Structure formats: structure tokens, C-alpha cells
Amino acid sequence: MEKREELYRGKAKSVYKTDDADRLILLFRNDTSAFDGKRIEQLDRKGMVNNKFNAFIMQKLEAAGIPTQFDKLLADNEVLVKKLDMIPVECVVRNYAAGSLVKRLGVEEGLKLNPYTFELFLKDDAKGDPFINESHVVAFGWGTAEQLAKMKELSLKVNDVLSKLFDDVGLLLVDFKLEFGVFSDGSIVLGDEFSPDGCRLWDKDTKKKMDKDRFRQGLGDVIEAYEEVAHRLGVPL
Numbered sequence: 579m580e581k582r583e584e585l586y587r588g589k590a591k592s593v594y595k596t597d598d599a600d601r602l603i604l605l606f607r608n609d610t611s612a613f614d615g616k617r618i619e620q621l622d623r624k625g626m627v628n629n630k631f632n633a634f635i636m637q638k639l640e641a642a643g644i645p646t647q648f649d650k651l652l653a654d655n656e657v658l659v660k661k662l663d664m665i666p667v668e669c670v671v672r673n674y675a676a677g678s679l680v681k682r683l684g685v686e687e688g689l690k691l692n693p694y695t696f697e698l699f700l701k702d703d704a705k706g707d708p709f710i711n712e713s714h715v716v717a718f719g720w721g722t723a724e725q726l727a728k729m730k731e732l733s734l735k736v737n738d739v740l741s742k743l744f745d746d747v748g749l750l751l752v753d754f755k756l757e758f759g760v761f762s763d764g765s766i767v768l769g770d771e772f773s774p775d776g777c778r779l780w781d782k783d784t785k786k787k788m789d790k791d792r793f794r795q796g797l798g799d800v801i802e803a804y805e806e807v808a809h810r811l812g813v814p815l
């Protein structure tokens with residue numbers, strides 16, 4: 579397998595072609611962004627930690643029957659993945675109120691949501707990733723009704739698997755964002771990444787934030803918190 583030219587440079591990862599038309603390389607950089615890319619900083623070790631964290635989680639999900647992009651870890655900062663035609667929609671599952679839900683509805687941070695909620699956002703930084711609903715996805719052709727149903731089913735399955743995984747190591751999975759794409763065989767596959775950059779994790783006892791909110795809110799020790807989560811889960815760093 580040979581690394582070829584850069585296809586796309588995102589805010590946190592760079593995407594490379596390979597000599598296999600069905601495979602890409604994701605390179606996790608240390609760049610850390612917030613507020614739709616308006617604030618960007620370099621955090622030492624972040625690329626390596628998120629790459630290994632993501633590989634660990636994707637393999638857990640795959641073992642639970644969720645189709646993921648993961649193929650194999652290539653280096654500290656690089657992973658080989660299935661090449662997907664990404665659906666430009668972010669799927670957000672919430673178990674407790676935080677972030678934009680708190681701002682939008684004025685509810686208290688930490689409120690237990692019963693049942694969990696499922697939300698959709700259009701992946702479009704220039705428009706500020708606007709909140710959309712299921713009919714928009716189909717009406718604007720971002721995905722079919724069948725693809726959407728699959729994305730929702732898989733998101734909720736991810737929630738079941740990961741809520742338990744984190745609970746077992748004393749962490750609350752508050753919310754998370756997933757991105758899906760279509761593989762060459764037409765199937766819906768989980769893409770992008772699962773790391774503390776795209777979810778909220780709180781210590782069950784102290785409610786300490788162990789995710790990207792440490793960066794967004796200037797709480798400090800961002801990567802130290804990611805490493806502690808990785809350590810609790812047994813992710814080899």
C-alpha cells in the first residue's frame with residue numbers, strides 16, 4: 579500500500595489517496611479547532627492520542643457489529659481507512675444536556691435526557707453547521723430516507739455500546755457526533771473519527787470535563803485529560 583497525493587486538508591486531519599482506489603490514509607494533526615474553525619491551536623501529542631483512541635473505539639464498534647471505516651493503524655498519526663463518499667450531515671446523540679442544546683433551549687447543563695435525543699446538523703463551516711431535521715436531508719438530497727434510517731439506527735447502537743464502555747471506567751458519555759459515508763458497495767459505514775474532540779465525557783463522581791470542552795472553555799490540561807481517558811480504557815498510546 580502506497581501513500582499518494584493529499585486529497586483534502588481538514589481542520590484536524592489530512593486525507594491522502596493510496597494506490598488502492600477503495601482506501602485512504604487519515605493523518606491526525608495536532609491542530610485543535612473550535613467555534614467552526616475560528617480558533618485553532620497546536621496541542622502536543624493530540625494527533626497521536628486521537629489516532630490511537632479512534633482506532634481503539636472503531637475496533638470495539640466493529641466487534642459489536644457496527645460497520646466502520648477502520649482498516650489498520652499505520653503509524654502514530656496515520657490510519658488506513660475505507661474510502662467513503664461522505665454524507666455531509668453530523669449525527670449527534672445526547673444523553674445529558676450540554677453545549678448547543680443548553681444554549682438553544684436554556685435547560686440546565688447536565689440534565690439527564692430520557693430518552694436520549696438524536697439531532698442532525700449540516701456539515702458546513704461557512705454556515706456555522708446549522709441545525710437541520712430529517713426531512714431536510716432527503717429534500718436537499720444529502721442522503722436518502724433509507725440511508726438516514728441506517729445512520730440513525732447505527733448512531734443509537736454506537737450510543738448503547740459506548741455508554742457502557744465509558745460507564746465501566748467511571749465516565750459519563752454526555753453526547754457525541756458521528757459522520758457516515760457510503761462505501762463502494764453502497765453500504766453505510768461509520769467514518770471520520772471518534773475521539774474526545776467529538777464527544778463529551780465527564781467523570782461520573784467529580785463531573786470533571788475530560789473532552790474538548792477543556793479547550794473550548796480554556797480549562798487547561800486538554801491532552802492530559804484525553805490521555806487519562808485513554809489510560810482508563812486501556813488504549814495503548
Ligand code: ADP
Nearest residue numbers: 588589590591593647659660661662664769770
Ligand atoms: P473538517 O473537514 O471538519 O475540518 P477533519 O480535519 O477531521 O474535518 O477532516 C477530515 C475530513 O475527511 C472530513 O471532511 C471528513 O468528512 C473526511 N473523512 C473522514 N473519514 C473519511 C473516509 N473514510 N472517507 C472519506 N472522507 C473521510
Ligand code: UDP
Nearest residue numbers: 670676677678679753754755775776777778
Ligand atoms: N461536535 C463535533 N463537531 C461539530 C459540532 C459538534 O464533534 O462540528 C460534537 C461536540 O464535541 C459534542 C457534540 O457534537 O460532543 C454536540 O455538540 P453541540 O451541538 O453541543 O455543539 P457545540 O456547542 O459543542 O459546538
